[in-house]
Amino acid sequence: MTAGRIIAAGLVLLSAAALAGDRDERGPIIDVHLHAYGSDAFVQPSPNPVTGQVPELRSEAEHMQATLAAMHRYNIVRGYVSNDNSPLEVLRRWRAADPVRIVATPYFEGTPGSPLPAIAALRTEYAAGWLGAMGEIGAQYGGLSADDPKLAAYFALAEELNLPVGIHTGLAAAGTPYRCCPAFRVSLGNPRLLEEVLIRHPKLRLYLMHGGWPYLEDTKAIMNMYPQVYADLAVIDWIIPREEFHDYLRALLRAGLGQRLMFGSDQMLWPEAIGMAVEGIESASFLTPEQKRDIFYNNAARFLRLGEE
Numbered sequence: 001m002t003a004g005r006i007i008a009a010g011l012v013l014l015s016a017a018a019l020a021g022d023r024d025e026r027g028p029i030i031d032v033h034l035h036a037y038g039s040d041a042f043v044q045p046s047p048n049p050v051t052g053q054v055p056e057l058r059s060e061a062e063h064m065q066a067t068l069a070a071m072h073r074y075n076i077v078r079g080y081v082s083n084d085n086s087p088l089e090v091l092r093r094w095r096a097a098d099p100v101r102i103v104a105t106p107y108f109e110g111t112p113g114s115p116l117p118a119i120a121a122l123r124t125e126y127a128a129g130w131l132g133a134m135g136e137i138g139a140q141y142g143g144l145s146a147d148d149p150k151l152a153a154y155f156a157l158a159e160e161l162n163l164p165v166g167i168h169t170g171l172a173a174a175g176t177p178y179r180c181c182p183a184f185r186v187s188l189g190n191p192r193l194l195e196e197v198l199i200r201h202p203k204l205r206l207y208l209m210h211g212g213w214p215y216l217e218d219t220k221a222i223m224n225m226y227p228q229v230y231a232d233l234a235v236i237d238w239i240i241p242r243e244e245f246h247d248y249l250r251a252l253l254r255a256g257l258g259q260r261l262m263f264g265s266d267q268m269l270w271p272e273a274i275g276m277a278v279e280g281i282e283s284a285s286f287l288t289p290e291q292k293r294d295i296f297y298n299n300a301a302r303f304l305r306l307g308e309e
């Protein structure tokens with residue numbers, strides 16, 4: 001072993017100890033919103049929109065390993081991973097890599113890159129027992145309102161199978177209709193559009209992804225009227241300006257919704273987003289330690305009925 005290698009080995013040991021220390025101090029976290037990708041996504045990966053850093057990851061396997069390492073580092077004991085614009089098969093490999101930590105959940109949006117799956121085929125996959133939830137349903141990208149008849153069969157299936165369902169609400173990358181998704185419309189992200197779905201499916205276990213931001217009034221209105229609805233804080237906890245996120249989070253708490261907000265990272269191509277999202281919650285000085293524990297773990301454990309496992 002050369003000196004260089006010894007020094008490198010020493011650094012690895014030091015950082016491993018530091019990580020273990022972090023993990024001990026931090027209680028368990030459930031991340032209800034992560035994504036997996038096939039290797040195609042890493043041919044020319046987009047930079048992290050906050051840091052500007054281009055990921056050095058070059059394959060599905062490297063991305064998965066880096067994401068699992070970040071989950072381990074932040075004591076994320078369960079992650080709900082969907083296959084953003086990638087084949088469902090990617091999720092089988094993630095689940096095989098860590099069957100305790102990873103819950104596989106199909107992504108679809110109704111675009112050419114992510115078509116709505118045939119309902120019979122989807123039912124077969126659920127019957128096989130390897131998928132644990134439904135969504136992210138990215139209907140806004142496909143120009144579909146949440147109450148579009150094309151989505152009705154999916155909500156009916158989720159209600160029948162008692163599956164948690166995550167639906168994209170609120171924001172997307174600037175210029176989305178000019179790039180990937182010409183049918184995308186800002187107005188289709190309003191959580192208010194879920195009302196007819198909730199009327200038709202009163203037992204549906206629905207959560208609003210991205211907490212409905214920036215539709216604060218409509219998010220409060222829907223969550224107030226339908227107490228079964230939860231929300232995740234994914235992506236808004238690291239992409240939007242921190243002060244804006246904290247104002248929004250505080251407004252949801254002030255409205256009495258603190259027991260229904262769940263941590264999500266929306267880790268996409270950038271595993272470091274997990275730490276950035278954790279920091280977004282931890283830096284909210286107005287939260288009590290109990291409120292942080294609710295967001296990081298307790299609310300999701302209740303919504304996902306983990307106590308029943």
Ligand SMILES: [Zn+2]
Binds near residue numbers: 035136
């Ligand atoms: Zn997402």
